[in-house]
Amino acid sequence: MKGWNGRILRINLSERKVRTQNIDSEVLLKFIGGRGLAAKILWDELEPGVDPLSPYNKLIIAAGPLTGIVGPSTGKLVVAAKSPLTGGYGDGNIGTMASVHLRKAGYDAIIIEGTSRKPVYIYIEDEAVDIISAEGLWGRDTFETERLLKEIHGKDVGVLLIGPAGENRVRYATIISQEGRSGGRPGLGAVMGSKKLKAIIIRGTKDIPVHDKAELVKTAAQAYSDIKKAPQYDFWMRQGTMATIEWSNENSVLPTTNFREGVFDYYRLIDGYSMEAAKITQRGCPNCNMTCGNVVIDAEGDLSELDYENVAMLGSNIGLGHLGKVAVLNKLADKLGLDTISLGNVLGFAMEASEKKLIDERIEWGDYKKARELVLDIAYRRGIGDLLAEGTKRIAEKIGGNSIEWAMQVKGLEVSAYDCHAAPAMALAYGTSPIGAHHKDAWVISWEVRTGRFDYTREKVEKVIELQRIRGGIFETLVACRLPWIELGLKLEYYMKLFKHATGVSMTLQDYYTIADRVYSLIRAFWVREYKEQWSRKMDYPPMRWFKEPLTKGPLKGAKLDLDKYDQMLSWYYEIRGWDERGIPRKSTLEKLGLNDVAKTLEKYVKLSQ
Ligand code: PTT
Numbered sequence: 001m002k003g004w005n006g007r008i009l010r011i012n013l014s015e016r017k018v019r020t021q022n023i024d025s026e027v028l029l030k031f032i033g034g035r036g037l038a039a040k041i042l043w044d045e046l047e048p049g050v051d052p053l054s055p056y057n058k059l060i061i062a063a064g065p066l067t068g069i070v071g072p073s074t075g076k077l078v079v080a081a082k083s084p085l086t087g088g089y090g091d092g093n094i095g096t097m098a099s100v101h102l103r104k105a106g107y108d109a110i111i112i113e114g115t116s117r118k119p120v121y122i123y124i125e126d127e128a129v130d131i132i133s134a135e136g137l138w139g140r141d142t143f144e145t146e147r148l149l150k151e152i153h154g155k156d157v158g159v160l161l162i163g164p165a166g167e168n169r170v171r172y173a174t175i176i177s178q179e180g181r182s183g184g185r186p187g188l189g190a191v192m193g194s195k196k197l198k199a200i201i202i203r204g205t206k207d208i209p210v211h212d213k214a215e216l217v218k219t220a221a222q223a224y225s226d227i228k229k230a231p232q233y234d235f236w237m238r239q240g241t242m243a244t245i246e247w248s249n250e251n252s253v254l255p256t257t258n259f260r261e262g263v264f265d266y267y268r269l270i271d272g273y274s275m276e277a278a279k280i281t282q283r284g285c286p287n288c289n290m291t292c293g294n295v296v297i298d299a300e301g302d303l304s305e306l307d308y309e310n311v312a313m314l315g316s317n318i319g320l321g322h323l324g325k326v327a328v329l330n331k332l333a334d335k336l337g338l339d340t341i342s343l344g345n346v347l348g349f350a351m352e353a354s355e356k357k358l359i360d361e362r363i364e365w366g367d368y369k370k371a372r373e374l375v376l377d378i379a380y381r382r383g384i385g386d387l388l389a390e391g392t393k394r395i396a397e398k399i400g401g402n403s404i405e406w407a408m409q410v411k412g413l414e415v416s417a418y419d420c421h422a423a424p425a426m427a428l429a430y431g432t433s434p435i436g437a438h439h440k441d442a443w444v445i446s447w448e449v450r451t452g453r454f455d456y457t458r459e460k461v462e463k464v465i466e467l468q469r470i471r472g473g474i475f476e477t478l479v480a481c482r483l484p485w486i487e488l489g490l491k492l493e494y495y496m497k498l499f500k501h502a503t504g505v506s507m508t509l510q511d512y513y514t515i516a517d518r519v520y521s522l523i524r525a526f527w528v529r530e531y532k533e534q535w536s537r538k539m540d541y542p543p544m545r546w547f548k549e550p551l552t553k554g555p556l557k558g559a560k561l562d563l564d565k566y567d568q569m570l571s572w573y574y575e576i577r578g579w580d581e582r583g584i585p586r587k588s589t590l591e592k593l594g595l596n597d598v599a600k601t602l603e604k605y606v607k608l609s610q
């Protein structure tokens with residue numbers, strides 16, 4: 001079958017063995033690639049209950065049929081594993097030249113298993129795979145490591161690597177590429193570190209097989225042109241995701257002081273216009289004509305690449321209204337390999353815990369000097385940093401009080417930068433995201449702000465599911481960036497056309513929704529198999545702060561969520577998905593989605609409803 005390479009590279013670091021395996025075309029058609037393929041491999045191959053930081057966890061790096069081909073923003077890869085932060089399925093999406101090189105080297109995915117005794121990195125050049133000592137690289141930051149590796153292997157390679165945070169198994173360490181691309185929020189960097197794997201370097205020299213190259217190039221050219229013609233294109237090129245700071249503040253969703261509030265008095269000092277004043281260049285992922293990585297000079301005179309999430313979480317959420325200083329914290333996170341969203345949550349949580357005297361450390365809101373120190377302490381697990389490296393859920397369990405209510409996480413993964421005191425649909429999106437509280441699967445907030453903040457309707461639930469099907473299903477399995485579609489309105493039909501020209505397989509949007517639902521139910525089955533009888537619908541609840549503590553400032557002062565009404569939305573959500581009242585896929589649903597084997601296995605762990 002064209003469109004896929006049909007091959008996986010399997011590398012066992014304990015045994016230092018490398019082999020390639022063919023992937024069944026049936027599996028590719030059922031799961032497509034990226035997240036779909038990764039979830040299928042993890043379900044099939046992981047023993048339930050394995051320690052995510054043990055040799056028995058597997059790190060999956062998976063492309064899809066659009067990855068690396070000519071087409072808008074197709075330079076993306078999915079990284080996945082059992083998460084050390086949540087204990088469930090975890091993945092992330094990273095823009096990197098490694099995506100293009102992986103496909104050109106002749107693979108659709110890499111499975112890394114086992115653990116090396118000593119630090120190593122992997123060098124892949126088409127069929128040749130070397131496991132090389134990384135003794136001289138261990139301990140170095142991600143920027144320096146990438147520079148050194150490129151000195152050895154040349155610039156024409158793709159690089160995925162970890163920093164000290166991943167080496168020290170910080171539970172929200174990520175995988176970094178190209179000095180500012182980061183993927184794998186649920187601790188995928190820690191998984192890599194636990195395998196003593198510092199980096200993966202890939203060089204591919206072949207053509208990516210496609211079904212109809214001429215039609216593919218024609219469709220891609222039209223799509224690129226539509227992107228450039230979008231009315232918002234020029235403004236996007238100026239501010240990228242940073243424009244969201246102003247929007248979020250206006251709509252009272254800008255996370256402020258650990259999500260107590262949705263407005264920040266100093267938002268102007270960290271918004272897209274402040275960023276423009278400090279911007280010196282922009283960069284981005286391969287094959288993209290709307291590059292959104294805005295690079296500014298930080299308060300220490302270094303370069304730092306800013307996105308909305310980074311600035312909201314390391315700015316307003318910790319009470320810091322100084323863009324240059326926020327940029328320093330962001331640069332450190334990139335160099336050390338820490339997820340900025342969880343990091344901003346942890347710092348905000350620590351500041352609140354200090355204020356409430358639940359920890360001895362004194363950390364004031366907006367205290368940049370202390371925050372900077374803590375970022376380093378977390379990455380190296382020094383002093384209180386060792387506790388903070390565990391993520392808000394585990395810290396709350398340790399320090400007690402009612403802190404679990406304001407540990408802003410779902411299933412252990414910290415929430416992204418949208419406050420939900422007055423956004424029930426967005427709260428549901430966080431609650432039901434397949435990796436814990438991340439906005440990537442259903443950024444429903446902009447639709448919700450346009451259509452009504454305070455109602456808890458079935459329509460909202462349907463919208464969340466529609467977005468999950470498109471964002472979490474289509475984009476995460478084709479593996480392409482979703483921003484051309486969301487931000488500049490590129491039509492979804494383009495992706496179906498690109499898929500057809502790449503693979504020769506025709507699919508309607510509806511067909512694709514079925515695949516998305518299959519992947520969602522499979523991931524849910526993975527979670528349930530891990531948690532067994534401990535699984536309950538409460539796992540899908542957002543943080544209690546949003547239900548119990550109203551906003552005290554801004555135009556929506558007094559707003560908070562209603563738990564009974566949220567529960568009603570959750571029931572509708574389960575009903576539409578074909579899951580039971582516990583949020584567990586029904587046997588009939590699994591069978592309808594062609595997951596009969598999954599149903600059989602899952603039944604060994606929990607009683608399935610019909
Ligand atoms: C993503 C999450 C996001 S989502 C942001 S900013 W965003 C944060 N970025 C971080 C960073 O940078 N450095 C760091 N050390 N940690 C960071 N953590 C946070 O990680 C990212 C873009 C963005 S920028 C978004 S929305 C879109 N996300 C996509 C997605 O998830 N899927 C997809 N098919 N396309 C997407 N396009 C956009 O990609 P995670 P990236 Mg990222 C500095 O990885 O784990 O999914 O978390 O990959 O290459 O950096 O691109 O306002």
Ligand code: SF4
Binds near residue numbers: 283288
């Ligand atoms: Fe990467 Fe941004 Fe382009 Fe998406 S829009 S591919 S995140 S540079």
